Amino acid sequence: MASMTMDDPKMGEKAHWEPEDLLSGLTLKQILFSNDYRHMALKGIFTAFIMLALGGMFAIIFRTELAVPDVQFIGARVYMTLMTLHGMVMVFGFLIPLVVSINYYMLPKVLGNDRLLWSGAAQASYWILIVAAVLLMIGRPDFTWTAYAPMSLRTGNPNLWMGYVAIILVAVSEFLAGAVLFRNAISSKGGLKNTPLMGWAAGTIGLLFMVSVFPLGFAGYGMLSDWAQWTDIAWFDPSRGGSIEFFLYVFWTYGHPAVYLPFVPAIAILYTIMPRFLGRPMWSYWSGVVAFTLLAIGAMPIGPHHFQPAHTISGDYQRFVQILTMLVFIPSVMHVFNWISTLFMAPIPDSARRAIPFKFMVFSIAFIVYGGATAFLNAQIAPDSDFIHNTYWIPAHFHAMFFGFSGQMAFAGFYFLYPYITGRMYNQRLGNWHFWLWQVGLFIKITGMGVAGYLYFPRWVYDYLPFPGWANAQMAITIGGYMVALGFLAFLANVFWSAKYGAKVTGDPWPISNDTPEAAAAAPAE
Amino acid sequence: MENALGIWGPQAIMMAITASFTVLGMIMLLAAMLMKKRWKPSYTVEFVFIGIMLGLVWYADDLSTNTYTAYQQDLNAEEKMVSGNYDGSGEEAFDEVVTVVAFQWGFAFINEDEEISRNALIVRPGEKVLLKIVSNDVIHGFNIPVAQITAEIDPNFKRELWIKAPDVPGKYLIQCVNYCGIGHAQMKAWLVVTDGENNGESA
Numbered sequence: 001m002a003s004m005t006m007d008d009p010k011m012g013e014k015a016h017w018e019p020e021d022l023l024s025g026l027t028l029k030q031i032l033f034s035n036d037y038r039h040m041a042l043k044g045i046f047t048a049f050i051m052l053a054l055g056g057m058f059a060i061i062f063r064t065e066l067a068v069p070d071v072q073f074i075g076a077r078v079y080m081t082l083m084t085l086h087g088m089v090m091v092f093g094f095l096i097p098l099v100v101s102i103n104y105y106m107l108p109k110v111l112g113n114d115r116l117l118w119s120g121a122a123q124a125s126y127w128i129l130i131v132a133a134v135l136l137m138i139g140r141p142d143f144t145w146t147a148y149a150p151m152s153l154r155t156g157n158p159n160l161w162m163g164y165v166a167i168i169l170v171a172v173s174e175f176l177a178g179a180v181l182f183r184n185a186i187s188s189k190g191g192l193k194n195t196p197l198m199g200w201a202a203g204t205i206g207l208l209f210m211v212s213v214f215p216l217g218f219a220g221y222g223m224l225s226d227w228a229q230w231t232d233i234a235w236f237d238p239s240r241g242g243s244i245e246f247f248l249y250v251f252w253t254y255g256h257p258a259v260y261l262p263f264v265p266a267i268a269i270l271y272t273i274m275p276r277f278l279g280r281p282m283w284s285y286w287s288g289v290v291a292f293t294l295l296a297i298g299a300m301p302i303g304p305h306h307f308q309p310a311h312t313i314s315g316d317y318q319r320f321v322q323i324l325t326m327l328v329f330i331p332s333v334m335h336v337f338n339w340i341s342t343l344f345m346a347p348i349p350d351s352a353r354r355a356i357p358f359k360f361m362v363f364s365i366a367f368i369v370y371g372g373a374t375a376f377l378n379a380q381i382a383p384d385s386d387f388i389h390n391t392y393w394i395p396a397h398f399h400a401m402f403f404g405f406s407g408q409m410a411f412a413g414f415y416f417l418y419p420y421i422t423g424r425m426y427n428q429r430l431g432n433w434h435f436w437l438w439q440v441g442l443f444i445k446i447t448g449m450g451v452a453g454y455l456y457f458p459r460w461v462y463d464y465l466p467f468p469g470w471a472n473a474q475m476a477i478t479i480g481g482y483m484v485a486l487g488f489l490a491f492l493a494n495v496f497w498s499a500k501y502g503a504k505v506t507g508d509p510w511p512i513s514n515d516t517p518e519a520a521a522a523a524p525a526e
Numbered sequence: 527m528e529n530a531l532g533i534w535g536p537q538a539i540m541m542a543i544t545a546s547f548t549v550l551g552m553i554m555l556l557a558a559m560l561m562k563k564r565w566k567p568s569y570t571v572e573f574v575f576i577g578i579m580l581g582l583v584w585y586a587d588d589l590s591t592n593t594y595t596a597y598q599q600d601l602n603a604e605e606k607m608v609s610g611n612y613d614g615s616g617e618e619a620f621d622e623v624v625t626v627v628a629f630q631w632g633f634a635f636i637n638e639d640e641e642i643s644r645n646a647l648i649v650r651p652g653e654k655v656l657l658k659i660v661s662n663d664v665i666h667g668f669n670i671p672v673a674q675i676t677a678e679i680d681p682n683f684k685r686e687l688w689i690k691a692p693d694v695p696g697k698y699l700i701q702c703v704n705y706c707g708i709g710h711a712q713m714k715a716w717l718v719v720t721d722g723e724n725n726g727e728s729a
Binding site: 076077080142143144146148150151154155238244245248283284287307309319322323326327329330333334336337340341343344345346347348362365366369370373374376377379380381382383384385386387388389390391455456458459460461462463464465 | 536537540541543544545547548551552554555557558559561564565566567569571572575576579580582583586587589590591593594663664665667669671674675676677678680681682699701702703704705706707708709710711712714
């Protein structure tokens with residue numbers, strides 16, 4: 001049983017699926033309604049890429065506007081709509097569905113079930129999210145993804161109810177996805193001690209999904225109710241007796257765990273493909289298990305650090321949140337320590353060094369270090385009430401974590417799966433272009449945001465004063481953004497070109513090999 | 527203890543610790559990719575690592591909390607301090623007490639003589655100014671970069687902070703950093719430091 005799983009020490013020898021052309025054989029009926037986990041995961045993955053293209057397009061438009069001071073071609077309302085949709089589409093439409101879909105694809109093989117349990121719920125989760133995305137596009141809210149009441153209740157768009165309904169639907173969709181992850185995790189037959197790390201990730205994050213979406217759904221309902229004023233009860237609108245503090249607590253009780261919803265499944269992908277490329281197990285299984293558990297426990301109570309320099313939170317409670325936030329740093333440190341130790345404890349095969357997914361994986365570790373280290377600083381009240389709160393420092397932090405780590409890890413997972421779903425290998429040259437454009441582009445973009453934030457550049461502005469520091473940082477971010485967009489184009493070209501003309505793969509697409517005899521002698525004896 | 531970036535005191539220490547995490551992580555990753563010699567780290571290494579982290583959490587909590595509360599206790603203790611929270615006693619220590627109304631979209635400053643200024647907080651160089659900030663509509667942010675302070679202003683609550691005005695006369699930015707509606711980008715004001723001669727026009 002255990003030898004079937006990817007987490008097995010010997011799994012480097014085995015291909016887990018036969019490479020085959022799944023894509024061209026798909027019928028419309030299969031695409032829409034098939035509950036086969038591979039069909040469903042592929043649907044989710046390619047929908048996520050469409051969302052990435054949309055969200056990226058929004059970003060490119062407002063990045064062009066922001067490159068230089070003053071108003072170029074879009075005004076405040078268009079800018080804020082694009083910015084809100086960028087945030088919502090990227091997190092709820094692209095990142096979470098992409099990592100979850102890749103988990104759907106891998107879990108059945110990793111756990112040895114060879115099918116996704118509760119696949120109907122996964123199907124429902126997908127379609128509910130599609131409805132939410134369509135509502136968002138039509139409703140075009142401009143209240144940012146955090147939707148702070150009462151500001152979010154007082155914008156003039158008559159279709160705004162669609163934005164609130166979309167938030168509720170996202171909560172329902174994520175609840176179902178979490179239930180599927182959790183159900184599959186507990187189906188692992190070897191008991192807790194033999195559950196692969198991807199199973200532990202799915203179990204802990206599945207629970208977190210299911211618990212944390214209730215406040216999100218309630219926030220969506222409360223805003224809808226307050227906006228429509230269909231009862232005398234006001235939840236969040238202080239002019240009618242509601243409470244802003246209540247909104248903040250409700251929203252961030254979801255909002256902080258929400259950042260782990262893409263993060264933990266991305267870590268699960270890493271734990272699954274890293275041993276596969278190295279041909280040896282992770283440095284420590286138990287370190288990973290403990291880290292997953294601690295992260296899930298610590299995630300819920302630390303939401304208030306998002307509104308830290310406010311009157312709402314103060315005194316000992318504020319200090320408690322500060323300490324707990326810094327402590328949640330530790331599970332992530334344990335993960336990174338585990339990964340680096342795994343890389344370090346024995347030579348890395350040449351085949352891995354060449355593989356695009358492996359490269360993405362190594363650089364996503366670099367980005368988690370780059371962006372994650374600042375989490376320690378951000379948690380502290382003193383610097384938070386200086387240059388951190390709501391300046392570009394925060395986008396720098398979460399673009400490094402969301403995109404630099406989670407997003408890039410998801411792409412590593414997709415490149416890894418590519419020969420299994422098309423029966424062909426991707427084009428190495430285009431893959432390298434994608435890889436380098438993203439590493440350099442992301443680094444420039446994230447560093448530019450960090451510098452802008454350190455200079456107190458406020459978030460959510462379409463126009464800014466022509467201070468040289470601000471303007472230079474904005475120009476750098478825009479250049480980095482363009483590079484990321486070019487990299488995405490190289491990726492798309494690769495996906496379509498290689499599906500038709502790529503080298504055919506039979507047998508294991510990821511054999512472990514070394515180029516020189518000396519290196520081969522030092523390789524693990526498998 | 528001012529560093530090359532012009533950051534001082536506790537901030538500089540914490541920035542340095544954060545930067546050294548990044549550098550340490552990058553060196554470890556580079557070593558893992560490039561080094562010829564390899565061995566398996568023991569659990570002890572991880573425990574030591576976590577132990578150091580726990581120590582740093584304790585230290586950072588202590589430093590951050592002390593930094594944050596020390597602002598309130600003795601306004602003259604640390605000349606470098608330029609801003610802080612106010613705990614509601616000892617108003618006579620301030621040269622100026624100003625009520626700030628944050629609204630969609632701008633700031634109004636009301637001084638002790640009940641004179642209202644839209645979008646300009648006029649003070650003298652080096653003055654200690656107590657700001658009582660309220661919002662009458664939505665959640666706003668209040669940030670004065672030169673005073674190194676940010677606060678989030680919730681309606682229904684009064685938020686009190688103090689700043690020490692810069693010694694050099696000039697115009698300094700005051701801005702909203704919380705998204706507060708469509709006019710957020712225009713929600714700016716100026717801290718005008720004037721010695722009574724050039725009315726802040728020098729900067």
